[in-house]
Amino acid sequence: MLLLAVCLIAVLSPLVAGRWPAGLLLHKWRWAWLVWASLLLQVLIIQFDVAPVLAPVLHIATYVAAGAFLWLNREVPGALVVGAGALSNGVTIALNGGTLPARAGAVEAAGLDHDGSFANSAVVENPVLPWLGDVFAWPEPLPLANTFSVGDVLIAAGVFIAAWAGSRRIGARDAGEPVAQTD
Numbered sequence: 001m002l003l004l005a006v007c008l009i010a011v012l013s014p015l016v017a018g019r020w021p022a023g024l025l026l027h028k029w030r031w032a033w034l035v036w037a038s039l040l041l042q043v044l045i046i047q048f049d050v051a052p053v054l055a056p057v058l059h060i061a062t063y064v065a066a067g068a069f070l071w072l073n074r075e076v077p078g079a080l081v082v083g084a085g086a087l088s089n090g091v092t093i094a095l096n097g098g099t100l101p102a103r104a105g106a107v108e109a110a111g112l113d114h115d116g117s118f119a120n121s122a123v124v125e126n127p128v129l130p131w132l133g134d135v136f137a138w139p140e141p142l143p144l145a146n147t148f149s150v151g152d153v154l155i156a157a158g159v160f161i162a163a164w165a166g167s168r169r170i171g172a173r174d175a176g177e178p179v180a181q182t183d
Contacts, residue, residue, distance in 0.1 A: 001144050001146065002138055002144045002146040002148060003148065003152050005144055006156045006159075007155070007156060007159045010156060010159040010160040010163050011025075012163075013160065013163060013164070014163055014164055014167040015170075018169060018170050019164075019167040019168060020167060020170055021164070021166065021167050022166055022167060022168045023162070023166010023168075024076070024162045024165075026166075027166070029073055030069075030072040030073055031068070032069070034065045034066065034068055034069035034072075035065075035066055035069040038062040038065045038066040038069070039062075041058060041062050041065075042062050042120065045058050045062075045120070046119070046120055055098065056097055056098020057098065059093060059098045059099075059120060060090065060093060060098055063089065063090030064090070066086050067086055067090065070082055070083040077161050077162055077165035077166065078157075078158040078159060078160070078161030078163075079158065079162065081157055081158030081161055082154070082155050082158030082162070084151075084154050084158075085151040085152065085153070085154025085156075085157075085158060087151075088132050088149070088150060088151035088154065089132070089149060089151035089152070089155075092129045092132040092133055093120075095129060096127050096128055096129075096133075097124075099119060099121065099124055100120060100133050100134055100149065101123070101124040101127030101128075101130050101133035101134070102121045102122055102123050102124070102134035102135075102147050103123075103133065103135045104123050106134055106135055106136060107122070107123055107137075107147055109137035109139040110138060110140060110146050110147050111139075111140035112145075112146070112147065121133070121134045121147055132150055132151060133149055134147035134148055134149045135147075135149065135150075136149070
């Protein structure tokens with residue numbers, strides 16, 4: 001939820017400067033259903049008790065689908081930065097059996113307890129690429145307390161780039177729009 005909240009803030013941030021993220025919101029996305037299906041599947045995996053053998057495989061599949069979406073839309077400014085973050089997370093998750101390894105101190109600072117159920121991020125014994133896991137904490141008592149990774153930071157930065165790159169001043173006319181004449 002923390003990363004989704006940061007990405008929403010990123011998309012809305014141009015409004016603070018009197019701009020709107022036209023390039024991002026009006027873009028004709030290729031295969032947009034891939035990213036929505038990935039997000040929905042991640043929510044289902046995390047929120048509901050999915051078979052322990054199936055959950056890690058589905059988790060990795062969400063990153064493959066999101067990666068395909070990003071590749072198909074790579075001309076959008078920021079998409080490759082988001083892709084680099086997703087690739088960092090996805091590879092680390094795949095190499096750790098479907099779970100992003102988390103630093104124990106970060107998990108404790110965020111006040112997380114996974115009670116033995118599948119977690120997309122958790123403390124993993126002998127993790128592969130642990131520095132790419134959830135090593136940072138947005139600690140309790142802050143809202144949306146959670147852990148996050150370098151990949152998450154790249155994803156958020158890419159969304160900020162995408163939102164601002166195509167932003168327009170609110171009320172500005174398009175270049176092809178005729179100017180009204182006054183006498």
